[in-house]
Amino acid sequence: MIIDTGMTIAYKCSSCGTYEFFNASLFRLTRKKNYCLTCRCKRSGIAISEKGYLKLSVRMHCIACGNEHVFDIDAKEFINKGIGVFYCPRTGIQLCFVGNDILVRQKIDTLEKELDEMIDTFGYESYFKNTRVMFDSLNRIHDIAEQGNLVCECGCSDIELILLSDRIQLKCSKCPGINVIHAASNEDLKDILKVQQIFLSRLQNTI
Numbered sequence: 517m518i519i520d521t522g523m524t525i526a527y528k529c530s531s532c533g534t535y536e537f538f539n540a541s542l543f544r545l546t547r548k549k550n551y552c553l554t555c556r557c558k559r560s561g562i563a564i565s566e567k568g569y570l571k572l573s574v575r576m577h578c579i580a581c582g583n584e585h586v587f588d589i590d591a592k593e594f595i596n597k598g599i600g601v602f603y604c605p606r607t608g609i610q611l612c613f614v615g616n617d618i619l620v621r622q623k624i625d626t627l628e629k630e631l632d633e634m635i636d637t638f639g640y641e642s643y644f645k646n647t648r649v650m651f652d653s654l655n656r657i658h659d660i661a662e663q664g665n666l667v668c669e670c671g672c673s674d675i676e677l678i679l680l681s682d683r684i685q686l687k688c689s690k691c692p693g694i695n696v697i698h699a700a701s702n703e704d705l706k707d708i709l710k711v712q713q714i715f716l717s718r719l720q721n722t723i
Contacts, residue, residue, distance in 0.1 A: 523617070524613075525553065527611060528611050529560045530576070533579060534556075534557075536555040567588065570590065573588055574588075574602070574612060578604050580606070599614070600615055624702050629646065631647075644681055644699075645682040649701060649705045650679070650684075653708050657677070661675070665712060665713040666713075667716070668717070669693055670688060670693060672693075674689040675689065682699065684696070693716035693718055694717075
């Protein structure tokens with residue numbers, strides 16, 4: 517039997533409010549006494565420490581109650597169940613998810629969809645399929661552009677953005693160059709976060 521020891525840790529940043537994802541090997545984590553994972557905003561993170569064979573302790577600052585929480589992880593449990601969920605003991609908000617990468621991202625997609633539905637219930641329009649993924653994708657594209665790595669094959673770097681409900685269209689202002697960035701799920705966000713350069717071409721690209 518093959519046992520997958522790779523896992524994803526996702527936690528809700530206490531500073532910027534986004535879910536940050538980290539991919540790691542269980543054995544890599546358990547070989548180090550202490551391990552720190554920092555959000556992309558650089559203002560918050562979580563500390564992981566080894567507590568024994570296939571056991572970890574996760575320490576994080578809570579966005580809900582403002583206190584620090586410590587969660588104990590028994591790797592054998594999430595290997596069997598696929599995903600572990602950890603809650604703020606005061607408010608019940610889900611703060612941290614550990615387990616299979618696909619299951620973790622699907623879980624957070626569901627939470628964000630429920631949040632959008634709740635916003636709709638209270639009378640606000642929700643244009644985007646996943647608002648948080650859309651905003652995070654836009655931020656990543658902005659970072660790439662600031663580094664000079666968003667450019668059309670014609671050499672133009674004056675790029676127009678068109679926001680649709682589930683994707684971002686990038687269009688060159690000088691030629692028919694185009695690229696499409698999907699931004700509807702955390703799997704889409706995972707893809708764009710790995711990208712270092714974006715090129716537009718007359719033959720439509722898709723990320």
